[in-house]
Amino acid sequence: EAGVAQSPRYKIIEKRQSVAFWCNPISGHATLYWYQQILGQGPKLLIQFQNNGVVDDSQLPKDRFSAERLKGVDSTLKIQPAKLEDSAVYLCASSLDGQTEQFFGPGTRLTVL
Amino acid sequence: QKEVEQNSGPLSVPEGAIASLNCTYSDRGSQSFFWYRQYSGKSPELIMFIYSNGDKEDGRFTAQLNKASQYVSLLIRDSQPSDSATYLCAVDTGRRALTFGSGTRLQVQP
Numbered sequence: 001e002a003g004v005a006q007s008p009r010y011k012i013i014e015k016r017q018s019v020a021f022w023c024n025p026i027s028g029h030a031t032l033y034w035y036q037q038i039l040g041q042g043p044k045l046l047i048q049f050q051n052n053g054v055v056d057d058s059q060l061p062k063d064r065f066s067a068e069r070l071k072g073v074d075s076t077l078k079i080q081p082a083k084l085e086d087s088a089v090y091l092c093a094s095s096l097d098g099q100t101e102q103f104f105g106p107g108t109r110l111t112v113l
Numbered sequence: 114q115k116e117v118e119q120n121s122g123p124l125s126v127p128e129g130a131i132a133s134l135n136c137t138y139s140d141r142g143s144q145s146f147f148w149y150r151q152y153s154g155k156s157p158e159l160i161m162f163i164y165s166n167g168d169k170e171d172g173r174f175t176a177q178l179n180k181a182s183q184y185v186s187l188l189i190r191d192s193q194p195s196d197s198a199t200y201l202c203a204v205d206t207g208r209r210a211l212t213f214g215s216g217t218r219l220q221v222q223p
Contacts, residue, residue, distance in 0.1 A: 033210050042117070042201050042213030043157065056210065091156055102211065104156035 002026065004105030006092050012111045018080040021108045025073070025094030031055075032069055033102060034077050035091040043091055049075065050098055082112045116140060117204050119214035127222050132189040134217050136202030139183065146178055147203040147211065148187045157201055161187065192221045 005024040013019050025032050030051050035043035046065065048055040051072040060067070064083070069075040079086055089109050093102040118137045126132045134148075145164045149157035163169045163176040163185070175188040185204075189196055199216040206212060 040121075040215065042203075042215050043211075044213070045210045048210045098210075101159050101162070104158070107156050 004092055004094050004103055006090075006105040006108055008108055009106060010109050010111075012113065013082055015084055015112050016081040018078065019082055019110065020076050020078045021090050021092075021110075023075045023077070023092030023105060025075075025092070026103055029094035029096055029103075030072070031095045031098035032075050033093040033095075034067055034075070035093065037089045037091055037107070039088070046077070048098075055098070079110075082110075084112050086110060087112045115214075116206075116212045117202055117214035119200075119202050119217045121215060122218040123220045124217055125220045125222060126192050128192060128194060130192050132192045132196065132219055132221070134187040134189075134200050134202075134219065136185045136187075136214055137183055138185070138202075138204045138212075140204070140206045141180075141183065143180075143183075143204045143206045145205040146176070146185045147205070148174075148176060148185075149201040149203060149213075151199045151201055151216065153198075160200075189219075192219075194221045194223050197221045 032049045034046040037043040046060045047057040047067045049069040052069050067077045089107040091107045092105040095102045147162045148160045151157045161176045163178045169176045173190045177186045199218045201216045202214040203211040
């Protein structure tokens with residue numbers, strides 16, 4: 001069974017630029033999560049999708065972050081414009097139904113200069 | 114007060130010893146509890162989950178839950194150098210997806 005795929009793996013941008021990350025969850029998994037993990041901290045949930053609907057985006061900085069999951073499969077997370085404090089690893093995870101184990105992708109390491 | 118608290122470590126134990134990792138949480142309504150292992154530069158992977166008070170064993174790992182004290186622990190018996198990693202405690206409060214602690218870094222000395 002293929003795992004959660006993410007791209008790119010690494011990204012370096014200047015502050016105020018835009019960036020987008022892509023995630024392909026495990027086939028058949030209805031629930032998709034985006035987490036932000038700052039160095040030395042645990043992952044923090046940004047947004048949770050159930051199929052193509054948003055379940056929780058209470059911790060998403062909506063003035064600069066946006067996410068979508070069209071057709072209930074792949075998802076993209078965008079930051080526009082980026083700030084220095086956005087430097088982190090962005091982890092995508094999926095689970096079968098939101099009640100079972102979450103499987104994490106390899107993450108995208110973002111550096112904002 | 115943080116929702117999920119862990120000692121950042123590092124916790125250093127000799128090979129073959131028992132490593133004890135602890136976690137406290139603030140939301141009394143929390144329903145399920147998870148331990149993830151994260152190697153440096155890698156993504157978290159689930160080791161164990163526990164829902165009920167008491168102990169749950171899986172191989173060398175034992176999770177312990179005390180809801181009255183709002184305390185979860187992970188014991189690793191016969192620690193190996195390959196167990197050296199950061200261990201993340203995560204809590205499902207039922208309000209949102211998992212809330213993670215900052216993790217405890219474990220070092221197993223050969």
